[in-house]
Amino acid sequence: MKSVKVSGKNNKHKVLMYALSSCAWCKMTKKFLNDNRVEFEYVDVDLCSDKDRAAIRKDIESRGGEPNYPIIIVDDKIMINGFRKDKISEALGI
């Protein structure tokens, strides 16, 4: 699975994001994390193989989420569906 790591000063939390390369909400979320210097890792699901897509969906559903993007997972515990600025800020303390 091809993931991209974005480094940042704000690295207290482990942040994983499932996104779509074509999605404007996903771009906005990536920009928000970048602007706040959050260190995160993202996977553009539409660029993945069928096998990886299946694994990603399984991962999302095992955490009780829906495969709608973007999905932000903080510290393997908190899952945020969609670009919810307030929820992301709260989870990351920014």
Add this chain to the structure above:
Amino acid sequence: MITLEKVRLRAEADARTNGCYLNPDSGFLNDLFEGLEQNEERYGYPSCPCRLATGKFELDRDIVCPCDYRDPDVKEYGCCYCALYVSKDVFEGKTTMQPIPERRPKEKLDKAYAVATAGVAGAKAPETTVAVTKSSQIKLKMWYCKQCGYVCFREEPPYICPICKAKREMFAELQPRIEAQG
């Protein structure tokens, strides 16, 4: 060849025809146009940039922009799922735009997923049991709008008539019959 300009002109024309507006945030709007252009280039049709498409038209038909869910979403939430199309209030800045819930039925998503990943070991929709069908096995039917006569050939009738905006209930199946005489 599809260009960003073609995508823009098509969206503008569609908004004019259907009484809705394009997202007033020019940067966000440009991202959406780029997403649509990207999808049209790789799939051959402009599927919603914010939904995961399978690349199989029959499975993605309902999420080809403007998607089947646009009109009810704009009416209820002020914008469609990807927020390309917005209501007059959102366009004029009277209400703010938020990400909205997915209206696409989960069964459609499960079915698309099951077909797209058929053959991948261990890949099955975990929450619901979905019969894996090949896209060639999808049964297409002819539907007509009882209000305006619009005819389409697809698995299910559209959410809303693209011509006269009649609801799905106004669609009936058309069963063509060929009679030979003589």
